[in-house]
Amino acid sequence: MNARGAIAGLALIPFLLAGCSREARQLASDQPQTAPSGPADPRTARYAANFYQVSQGGRYFTWYGCGDCHGRLARGAANLANGSRHAVEALYTAIAAGQSGAHSDYAARVPAEQIWQMAAYLHDLSRHEPARNRRNALDQQGEPQGNRWQGPLQ
């Protein structure tokens, strides 16, 4: 391999490593179960843009019936769909405490881990293709759907 090839190869490494952290799968028990401590919380990097955490966040978004008010693509109340413009910890606070008193008690009712994941989901949402969201929803039809759940698929 010549020198230019070596440099090109080295230049690729950060992208590959970034790809890896997106693929990482850290389970809840490895994480402290607390709210973000501020913008410098190291957990932000572990949740944001991580495939597994974002996918789990989407799952809880459905389970808790968030879509009932916010819409399935979160374009309804408070339009959350442009979450990427907000920091993950700001989204965390918005879910945990609610705005204008809508769900001020979620911090006490929903585990911190799941709020982290939902925050990561909203942060990522604008980058999702609608077709893929619909496809995931098909797979998850047998899972809880907020208040409208009819039981598992027959």
Place this chain on the structure above:
Amino acid sequence: MSPDERERLHAVWADRPGLLGFLGTVDHKRIAARYIVTVVGLLFLSGMLAIDMRLQLSQPDMRRMGPQQYNEAFALHGSTMLFLISVPVMEAMALWLVPLMLGARNMAFPRLAAFSYWLYLGGVLMLWLPHALGITPDLGWFEYPPLSGPAYSPGHRADIWAQMITFTEVAALAASVNVVATILKMRPPGMTLARMPFFLWAMLVASLMTIFALPAIMLATSMLIADRLVSTQFFAPAAGGDVLLFQHMFWFFGHPEVYIIFVPAVGFVSSIVETFSRRTLFGHVPMVLSILAIGVLAFGLWVHHMFAVGLPRLGNDFYTAASMAIALPAGLQMFCWIATMWSGRPRFATPLLWVIGFIATFVIGGLSGVMTASAPLDLQLTDTYFVVAHLHYVLIGGALFPLFGAFCYWYPKATGRMMSERWGVVAFILIVGGFNLGFFPMHVLGLEGMPRRIYTYGPDMGWGTLNLVATIGSAIAMLGGIVLTGNALISLWRGKPAGADPWGAPTLEWAARSPPPQHNFEEVPVVTSIAPLWRHGDLPVMTGLATDRREVLVTSVIDAVPQYRHHSVGPSLWPFVAALATSGMFVASIFTPWAVVWGAIPIGVALVLWFWPRRPRSATGPLARR
């Protein structure tokens, strides 16, 4: 043949030196050797994964691996063993042996063989490079949807697994087509189908099975990738899809695959038994018929992998009966081998020891197979360690032991050196003993209810002792594997020179020099019996193939009557380039569907240049003057 002609023949078949010669070679022996060296490396890696998992399970409540790591370990171990080791190594043995056993100079499609290896290597890298970066498939060696679907396996782990399958299956199809064409059209004069050695029958049947079985799984994994990438709904029940479709298609491939691995092993065993019993195979015709029966029956019993899914009762009954029926031809083969040894004058060299280890181990695996083939019992045993024990008994006992025997048997032919018999026996005892010590307790663990694919278990379950025994046994077997490999490596320098036919074997490959020159044979042998080297001290030959260009003989399918002299293509870089372009397309297509469109262009260019016709007269004839 005059010394002059001999020199010309050497020059015509020689590879270029250097990197271009390395990348462009179409020598079936070099290609097969690459396959085998890659497989040995992977066997070591995959064996280390197994030891890692066994250490984790050796005691209750171990914490050295978490659940995610354990999932990755068994998924990587299973996928490597089934897709990157077992099937490819059998094709590699065919690529190496079939032309030699036919007295031919190369395969029917030399460049396709090269393409097959490069693409296989792409599959190896597809699975193991991401693993080095921490992205490992984690759903086992069969990744059922919906678990592997978009909603439950985010990221690219499942895509990597599915695309690795595409790589290896394209490579396997390329190799199989090549083997079938070579066996049917390139047999030497006189080797009618009735006089064809049993090994070639086994390879023919296994290759035909590969051609029929593999498209099913390529379709299934491609549909899975489509579900994940472009949101199709093949496996989404809520939209009218069917998750069971994946299981059916997977096992329509998966069960024949077990026999694609086992049937070549039957060929190895028969060759070894014949040579070391010093008589032709007892019941050659029933053996051929039984292997054909296995080839057909193997496609009719995939559902026994799915008894626990909840199928109609009649379906379970039918597939129970079909599964038990396959024990008949398999049992018949056992009796034929025993009868051959019984009525011959057996010489217990290491290859024959491996055969005996195979018979003992495979019979146990076959019996636990009859047990799991019974639907009511299977409902109890599904997903327990009993299944783990069964599958390792049939795959290691039924395929790897014969493979090790074949390795010891043909090693002198490939290298020109003998392996040490003493260390061969040591490796045999360590591997067979360690294997049985390691895996037999798993039958009991399974009956006690230990589920497979758990990363740990509590002390109150009472599985600790047997698991510790299993771990010790696996470690002993691994040690034996290292002795076997070490013996092979050291014998390359220290082994005694072997000569052309060290075992006194009957088939044509032993008429070539050891190691065989690039063109294998100087003249085409003529065959008058099923054991040609036992019939003639000096093999009759057919002359007339050119010595100044690469030529092979093409004969008729049934009677092997010479038909024409065929120009065999020479070295070329284009198979490598085509494999590279195909790999690029496969890798990119897990990220964007457009890769299929744009990736087709470089593949098309590479294939056009690969197949670009060369007309000798265009350079020398009247056209050249214009």
